[in-house]
Amino acid sequence: MVLIMSENEKKKKINRNNFLKIAWGAVAGLVALEIGGVTLAYMQPRLGDGEFGGMIEAGEVDTFPPGSVTQITEGRFYLSRLKDGGFLALYQRCTHLGCSVPWDQVQEKFICPCHNSQFTTVGDVINPPAPRALDLFPILIEDGIIKIDTSNPISRQNYDITQIVYA
Amino acid sequence: MKPEDTEEIPSSLFDRMRKTLAPSGIPTDRRGRMRMVVDTLILHIHPTKVNSRTLRFTYTWGLGGLSALLTVILVSTGVLLEMNYTPSPPDAYLDIINLTTNVWFGSLVRNLHHWSGNLLIVAAVLHLLRVFFTGGHRPPRELNWMLGVAMLLLVLGANFTGYLLPWDELAYWAITVGTSIISYVPLVGEWLNRLLLGGPEVGAATLLNFYALHISIIPVTVVLLMSYHFWRIRKDGGLTIPKKPGEELPKKMESVTTIPYLVRPELMFAIAWLAIMFFWAMLVPAPLEGIANPLVSPNPAKAPWYFMGLQELLLHFHPVIGAVLIPGLALTSLFLLPFYDVEIKTVGVYFRSQRGRYLAIISAGLSLLISPIWVLLDEYVIHWTMWLPSWPTWISNGLVPLSILLLGIFVLTGWIAKLSRASLEERVLVIFVYLFTALVVLTVIGIFFRGPGMELFWPWMMPGH
Numbered sequence: 001m002v003l004i005m006s007e008n009e010k011k012k013k014i015n016r017n018n019f020l021k022i023a024w025g026a027v028a029g030l031v032a033l034e035i036g037g038v039t040l041a042y043m044q045p046r047l048g049d050g051e052f053g054g055m056i057e058a059g060e061v062d063t064f065p066p067g068s069v070t071q072i073t074e075g076r077f078y079l080s081r082l083k084d085g086g087f088l089a090l091y092q093r094c095t096h097l098g099c100s101v102p103w104d105q106v107q108e109k110f111i112c113p114c115h116n117s118q119f120t121t122v123g124d125v126i127n128p129p130a131p132r133a134l135d136l137f138p139i140l141i142e143d144g145i146i147k148i149d150t151s152n153p154i155s156r157q158n159y160d161i162t163q164i165v166y167a
Numbered sequence: 168m169k170p171e172d173t174e175e176i177p178s179s180l181f182d183r184m185r186k187t188l189a190p191s192g193i194p195t196d197r198r199g200r201m202r203m204v205v206d207t208l209i210l211h212i213h214p215t216k217v218n219s220r221t222l223r224f225t226y227t228w229g230l231g232g233l234s235a236l237l238t239v240i241l242v243s244t245g246v247l248l249e250m251n252y253t254p255s256p257p258d259a260y261l262d263i264i265n266l267t268t269n270v271w272f273g274s275l276v277r278n279l280h281h282w283s284g285n286l287l288i289v290a291a292v293l294h295l296l297r298v299f300f301t302g303g304h305r306p307p308r309e310l311n312w313m314l315g316v317a318m319l320l321l322v323l324g325a326n327f328t329g330y331l332l333p334w335d336e337l338a339y340w341a342i343t344v345g346t347s348i349i350s351y352v353p354l355v356g357e358w359l360n361r362l363l364l365g366g367p368e369v370g371a372a373t374l375l376n377f378y379a380l381h382i383s384i385i386p387v388t389v390v391l392l393m394s395y396h397f398w399r400i401r402k403d404g405g406l407t408i409p410k411k412p413g414e415e416l417p418k419k420m421e422s423v424t425t426i427p428y429l430v431r432p433e434l435m436f437a438i439a440w441l442a443i444m445f446f447w448a449m450l451v452p453a454p455l456e457g458i459a460n461p462l463v464s465p466n467p468a469k470a471p472w473y474f475m476g477l478q479e480l481l482l483h484f485h486p487v488i489g490a491v492l493i494p495g496l497a498l499t500s501l502f503l504l505p506f507y508d509v510e511i512k513t514v515g516v517y518f519r520s521q522r523g524r525y526l527a528i529i530s531a532g533l534s535l536l537i538s539p540i541w542v543l544l545d546e547y548v549i550h551w552t553m554w555l556p557s558w559p560t561w562i563s564n565g566l567v568p569l570s571i572l573l574l575g576i577f578v579l580t581g582w583i584a585k586l587s588r589a590s591l592e593e594r595v596l597v598i599f600v601y602l603f604t605a606l607v608v609l610t611v612i613g614i615f616f617r618g619p620g621m622e623l624f625w626p627w628m629m630p631g632h
């Protein structure tokens with residue numbers, strides 16, 4: 001009887017030891033995760049209103065004639081108004097390696113100076129190496145005023161009609 | 168036994184101070200010199216005695232020492248620059264203008280920092296080559312090799328983050344193009360890129376992020392790793408000992424005291440290079456262009472010169488292959504080199520053997536010939552995406568040419584190895600030399616032969632100069 005008791009006790013002891021080891025390990029892992037998470041969250045992009053990265057007012061709907069492309073420099077995007085009156089906000093950053101893509105009024109397309117990628121008025125690729133269409137910014141139209149949220153460019157493969165925003 | 172209490176106390180204040188620092192000057196006997204190494208903190212990085220063969224300059228070329236010296240120059244000039252610099256646009260640029268026009272010796276300090284940073288990359292790469300060619304990566308020195316690769320990456324990181332700080336056109340667009348490569352990493356690329364930039368494109372947040380990396384995180388890590396690197400040299404029994412091909416090392420080898428036989432040439436070397444760096448910095452100004460304009464990209468927009476090889480790959484392969492798979496494979500093989508290139512008999516022999524020397528030359532020559540031809544073919548003749556239109560581009564313009572290239576290199580080096588009856592280690596040497604030469608060729612093409620629109624031009628016919 002005494003013998004069995006001590007055996008049991010031994011087992012208990014080992015278990016307690018193991019338990020403590022596992023508990024300490026878990027706590028250490030948790031702390032590491034927390035620190036990592038806090039650091040990552042802390043590093044997230046910080047944005048301000050009115051400048052690039054925040055909410056930008058482009059102007060009134062009527063100032064943009066249908067079938068026009070207007071550069072909004074402080075927002076780093078082009079407001080493209082399609083023939084049917086719909087809007088797209090195209091981020092000027094080339095999807096190849098990030099150069100700024102100028103609008104060519106004569107040829108009516110965007111031509112990147114860096115590696116000659118070309119895009120249509122809706123941002124679709126006409127000429128590689130750009131792998132996908134120009135990114136979009138979400139458009140909000142309130143009381144005839146067009147506002148663009150530049151905090152988060154939306155990447156897309158191609159243009160499709162669901163992307164158009166109407167007044 | 169030193170009769171401590173009978174020693175005289177020096178009469179003058181200065182002599183007493185000197186006696187505390189160096190109790191009896193530099194000793195002239197062997198024992199005394201060895202004691203001094205043990206006693207003096209600054210000499211702790213060296214052992215008391217070294218094998219006299221390892222002192223041969225044409226073995227190490229002092230390249231590790233040069234890298235260390237350049238790091239010291241970088242830290243010293245870096246802390247000076249910091250006092251005349253604000254990490255926020257547009258002040259960053261204006262501060263550099265002010266530094267170079269109004270601050271006493273501002274240009275000198277900036278030029279020293281700039282050229283030392285660039286030379287450090289060259290010195291560290293040459294040091295790596297020296298170590299590889301003499302088999303210094305083999306057991307027991309595996310860990311020090313891996314530390315070295317890590318430090319090389321950090322040095323590249325330091326240069327890259329420093330490149331943005333002047334906030335001129337060159338800086339802005341080189342960093343834009345360079346960081347965009349990151350976004351091609353599958354799954355996490357976009358997220359990683361935004362985290363690094365602190366937003367969707369290079370801006371004020373990026374400058375602050377890079378500043379923090381550049382002046383604290385990277386230098387502190389480099390200095391820690393460097394101390395570990397030096398300590399490992401001692402732990403691994405000193406440097407590898409130079410041998411001629413086929414030579415057997417004698418049982419008993421001559422060793423000499425570190426003071427003065429190692430310390431003296433080290434100091435002379437350091438002083439000579441310091442002089443070179445000062446002249447260089449006085450004569451050649453670091454470039455500075457107009458202030459960064461995020462709205463208009465210059466044409467061409469190139470990455471910094473040390474990433475030009477990578478940029479060239481990107482012009483030939485789908486980005487996932489050219490910017491992620493190929494560099495990833497190359498870095499992994501470099502990092503793990505000591506675990507598959509393990510023959511220890513030839514450690515200390517330059518290029519493994521006499522045959523290895525010929526093979527290295529042949530391999531470099533072949534690569535010098537084939538790499539430019541391949542670039543030209545891919546530029547003007549081969550159009551994978553057109554030939555295989557229904558395939559996804561990462562296969563047609565990625566895996567297909569990559570497999571052909573790898574197979575070609577495998578067959579070519581295998582054939583060379585077979586003809587010359589080379590051993591496995593000599594074949595690894597042949598492949599290494601071939602690939603490294605290709606990297607140099609790609610880098611040179613990227614720097615000197617790529618013009619507007621990233622098209623190929625002769626350097627002397629480059630438009631816009």
Ligand code: HEM
Nearest residue numbers: 241242245246248249281284325326329330332333382386
């Ligand atoms: C680890 C080695 C280092 C390397 C390879 C390196 C490299 C560079 C490079 C390439 C630049 C760009 C300079 C230019 O184009 O003008 C730069 C700038 C700068 N670095 Fe470093 N650096 C290093 C260490 C440091 C340290 C330790 C500090 C400060 C504690 C520092 C502070 C600065 C500052 C303030 C600038 C901006 C000044 C300017 O651009 O002229 N650096 N660095």
Ligand code: FES
Nearest residue numbers: 094096097112115
């Ligand atoms: S960055 Fe626009 S084509 Fe390369």
